[in-house]
Amino acid sequence: GEDVEQSLFLSVREGDSSVINCTYTDSSSTYLYWYKQEPGAGLQLLTYIFSNMDMKQDQRLTVLLNKKDKHLSLRIADTQTGDSAIYFCAEGDYKLSFGAGTTVTVRA
Amino acid sequence: EAGVAQSPRYKIIEKRQSVAFWCNPISGHATLYWYQQILGQGPKLLIQFQNNGVVDDSQLPKDRFSAERLKGVDSTLKIQPAKLEDSAVYLCASSFTGSNQPQHFGDGTRLSIL
Numbered sequence: 344g345e346d347v348e349q350s351l352f353l354s355v356r357e358g359d360s361s362v363i364n365c366t367y368t369d370s371s372s373t374y375l376y377w378y379k380q381e382p383g384a385g386l387q388l389l390t391y392i393f394s395n396m397d398m399k400q401d402q403r404l405t406v407l408l409n410k411k412d413k414h415l416s417l418r419i420a421d422t423q424t425g426d427s428a429i430y431f432c433a434e435g436d437y438k439l440s441f442g443a444g445t446t447v448t449v450r451a
Numbered sequence: 452e453a454g455v456a457q458s459p460r461y462k463i464i465e466k467r468q469s470v471a472f473w474c475n476p477i478s479g480h481a482t483l484y485w486y487q488q489i490l491g492q493g494p495k496l497l498i499q500f501q502n503n504g505v506v507d508d509s510q511l512p513k514d515r516f517s518a519e520r521l522k523g524v525d526s527t528l529k530i531q532p533a534k535l536e537d538s539a540v541y542l543c544a545s546s547f548t549g550s551n552q553p554q555h556f557g558d559g560t561r562l563s564i565l
Contacts, residue, residue, distance in 0.1 A: 347493070373550075373551045374551060374553070376553065378556075383558075383561075384558050384559075385455075385457075385542055385556040385557050385558040385559045386494070386542065386544075386556040387556070388553050388554070388555060388556075391553055431493050431494075433493070436550050436551050437482075437499065437506070437507075437550045437551075438496045438499065438507060439494075439496065439554060440493075441493025441494050441495075442493055443491065443492055443493050444492075444493055
């Protein structure tokens with residue numbers, strides 16, 4: 344989606360934190376979403392944040408939202424090998440616009 | 452609760468043939484979506500249903516793609532005739548209502564056109 348941009352690749356050492364960044368264009372979206380896609384699987388909803396919030400924490404996941412800069416990030420603490428996947432950021436109230444996805448590779 | 456079910460998981464056909472995909476949404480979800488995900492890209496919406504009515508099909512190539520949700524539950528997406536550029540994963544998603552609700556995705560149907 345040309346409306347949502349993400350970096351394509353991220354390599355992280357097991358146990359470190361991962362930070363995936365996203366910029367979006369539609370400031371009217373009520374929620375912004377993070378999805379995870381493992382090989383051969385569909386998209387798993389990881390977390391989402393209400394547009395009036397700055398931060399949301401859910402166990403190892405922290406979402407930060409900067410509405411002024413239209414910047415969204417996902418931090419994964421203590422990254423594990425099972426976190427290797429493609430992560431998509433998405434915006435939209437019904438028709439979701441997705442970024443191209445960030446491939447996260449966790450190395451031992 | 453059971454997730455979004457899709458079948459088949461994989462399909463290989465030759466160009467100009469026809470193909471159909473089936474989706475069963477999460478029980479109670481009124482809104483159903485079909486997305487196309489081309490390799491290396493994020494999903495793009497093809498069509499959205501609210502119960503058995505079409506809300507948005509502006510991105511559906513209507514000369515070859517069709518979709519229906521006759522009883523407001525299951526849905527089928529058909530391509531006839533298929534082109535090489537239709538090779539993609541077709542994802543079905545559902546949400547409780549049509550707006551401001553998280554969408555939950557099935558595992559998709561991977562279509563290869565020879």
